[in-house]
Amino acid sequence: MQEISHFAVHGVLARTRRANQTLAEAFVHYPLGLMPAPERRRLHVRDHHPNAARPGADPNLAELHQAGLRPGASRARSRAVVYPLTWRGIRSTTAGIAASLRHCGSWHRAAAACAVPGAAYLTGGWPALVCGFLVPRLLLYPQLAWLSLINEHTWFAPEPRTGSPAWVEAGRCLRLYPHNQLLARLAAATWLPYGDLHHYAHSAHPAVRWNFLPALERHLTQPHFTPDSFLTGPRSVIAHHRRALAIQTTARPDTDTAASSV
Structure with missing residues (x-):
């Protein structure tokens, strides 16, 4: 649905x-x-x-x-x-x-x-x-x-880029389970529909229908973040989001100080 x-x-x-x-x-x-x-x-x-x-x-x-x-x-x-x-x-x-x-x-x-x-x-x-x-x-x-x-994007640490749609989206999308076909298929059938599991391909070419996204993904370079885990491990999606938010948190006082000095 x-x-x-x-x-x-x-x-x-x-x-x-x-x-x-x-x-x-x-x-x-x-x-x-x-x-x-x-x-x-x-x-x-x-x-x-x-x-x-x-x-x-x-x-x-x-x-x-x-x-x-x-x-x-x-x-x-x-x-x-x-x-x-x-x-x-x-x-x-x-x-x-x-x-x-x-x-x-x-x-x-x-x-x-x-x-x-x-x-x-x-x-x-x-x-x-x-x-x-x-x-x-x-x-x-x-x-x-x-x-x-x-699991769609590197929400809090996207790489700002200009250029082709595929290049721009490669810097702000992620691809979960790129090396584990079993987990990828299980995710696609349960909690990561095709438009989300293959969200990089979808974002780069949003007019492509869901059933063509796996084939399209094979012809694209991988996005810069390809985690093998969602919840656990240093390269998991959640760990990536937490690190990005922690960096933003520590950077805020300096940003606020700089703004006030101006």
């Missing part, structure tokens, strides 16, 4: 924008209570892709900052990996659903948001409602999407 929405807003699942929008809305945004597909397209395609990992410009980086992954917030960093499972994260998820249902003229979104849990209850009662809809929608899906987001 995540891939349907992602590549539909990129306009590569059908021939027309209207058809892509219909696919995204019908199969993902309506049943999950997500924001309208045009708004998702604006945030992701127009705002995120050209400005990936750029403070003040990338909405995804702002989302990471709000969860505690920012310089100086050392106590929150350990919880940030499971942010959607915290009370604050759950409140954020429910607030996002509520906001999507308040859009002008979106009674049909509210109807769909009620129909899906209603169908779950009619099918299997409270167990189906809780285990088949509420837990996956409020906890499982946000957590898997969050892990995918963390």
Whole structure:
């Protein structure tokens, strides 16, 4: 479902924008209570892709900052990996659903948001409602999407570059499990959909459909950061993010001093 929405807003699942929008809305945004597909397209395609990992410009980086992954917030960093499972994260998820249902003229979104849990209850009662809809929608899906987001870019230490899209993206993307096909395939089938596992190829060529990304990746040079681990080890994704945030934290006093002296 995540891939349907992602590549539909990129306009590569059908021939027309209207058809892509219909696919995204019908199969993902309506049943999950997500924001309208045009708004998702604006945030992701127009705002995120050209400005990936750029403070003040990338909405995804702002989302990471709000969860505690920012310089100086050392106590929150350990919880940030499971942010959607915290009370604050759950409140954020429910607030996002509520906001999507308040859009002008979106009674049909509210109807769909009620129909899906209603169908779950009619099918299997409270167990189906809780285990088949509420837990996956409020906890499982946000957590898997969050892990995918963390693994897309070197969010806090991108290499500023100019040049071709592939060269620019190689400095701000990462590729997890480049040397372990088993873990890569397991990740692609569970918590890192193709657009995230192969995010470097996707970022360099965002108009390429998901099923062509593995072949495209084989014809591109690797991004500069290719970790073999997500959580543990000195070259893991989390260790890289922590080091980058720690460096930014220690650099802030000097920056502030320099600014005040000017």
